[in-house]
Amino acid sequence: MIDYITEDRLSQFMKSAFIEDVGEGDHSTLASVPANQQGNAKLLIKEKGIIAGLEMAKNIFNFYDPTLEVTLLLNDGDAVNPGDIGLTVAGSAQSILTTERLVLNCMQRMSGIATKTHHINELIKHTEAKLLDTRKTTPNFRMMEKWAVAIGGGQNHRYALYDMIMLKDNHIDFAGGIAEAIKATRSYLEDNQLDLKIEIETRNLEEVKTVLAIGGVDIIMLDNMSPAEMKEAVLLINNKYVTEASGGIDESTIAAVAESGVDFISVGALTHQVQSLDISLKAV
Template sequence: MFLTPRELDIFIDRALEEDSVGADVTTSSLIPPHLEARASLVPKEPGILAGLDVAAASFRRVNPNLVFTQKLLDGDRVEGGEVVATISGSMASILTAERTALNFLQRMSGIATLTNRYVQAVDGTTSSITDTRKTVPGLRLLDKYAVGIGGGRNHRMNLADGVLIKDNHLAALQGEGIDLGQAIKRARTRAPHTVKIEVEVESVEAALAAVAAGADIVMLDNMSPDEMRTAVDQIAADCIVEASGNITLDNVADVAQTGVDIISIGALTHSIRALDISLDYETKHA
């Protein structure tokens, strides 16, 4: 992962604190301290795994003596009913950590699985699937890691990663009498020279204007495939072309066929369905 162990601990500690794992009244009331168990992580449906290291760290954060044994790795395709990993040790500790570990693993695997479906849908084209900043606040690194595991690429990690001039920026500048071309030139003058300048446009005419003003990347937002194809034919030699807006599994292949370089999809992280993974127990008395 692109998280340091300390960064990962911060994510997990925040989640465990949210769940008040130190005051698990159900487990402390019902489960004898001597009771040990062995549990298996088992998906109920096929998908792409992501977040196994996070799940393992969640269990160990609750109890360092728990033994987490992986059968598969992040990025592996799994079938329903296949054992992904086992956890053994204190049953009370496993029960306390279970929900947090599963929340991470289910969400991240859901993101990886959906991303991979989009990647497969554009296979054979020159288009790359990327995410957006539409992530769960505080969990962006994990969300974007899962996209990468699914075969996608990461767009901006944060606002410092590049200039992206959108419609609201242009609307705010209208009061100063600044148009699209002037906005691009202002950004070029004031932003660090190492930063690329991307512009969101909604017409072929605006795309041409953006390229003429020196944009490095032009995002074709909510345009039809025919409009995208026309824009690509006219600007692809001079900039990177990105497509975004209302892109689904049903139409992503058509978008890719227009020749765009990048297809950014907010749905990869903002409205995914978690992969259904359960924890099945086998108890034993010490």
């Protein structure tokens, strides 16, 4: 299991989600379906893509009703086609109906993210560059979105603000410049006995040269540069630091960016510009 996916975080998310969706009760189901009614349902895939969220679905079903019998017929990360069945669930019909929408909301979005991640990864597989996600995620749904990126073959960047230092343009400007930002950061880490990697954003080749002259960082971000500028920056850096390309990179530009020689490419669109995969839960 990925380290940011913990039992506590999963439980907290599911509890909050059920409070939001069910509240005092699923009155539609309570009114129409007898409490002792048993049933079976299948998760039907209706669109080609990469499936993600099956393990999450099992967690949701059993968090709400531990007596539900969930059988996973596919694995997260599998390629799927219309007509495939991802899982079956059997037990209380009321429980199946009440959990249906939360399961589908999670799986549809996670599968959309995994599908997009896989597609973009295919565009750069001829290079050594690795695809990263960002913090451009849905509030309170980051864990599942980053999980989906990993399922789709991407790599997770920092999970949140606390696990890495990233000095972006506004940090640098408010700090008074690149040198001031790096110096203050290193002092802060030393004073607080923190062992965190430092990444710094550069916007042009002059800023890259400034960082190289100062040192004291782990990763240099090349932000909104052209592929030609990135290639020149990579030559300047000469493997002294890890490089990350960022800024408005999409399917039409990512191959050229990857071919510039950067180590990583972060793409916010993996999580904030995604079409959900068409999936449904059907009674059997």
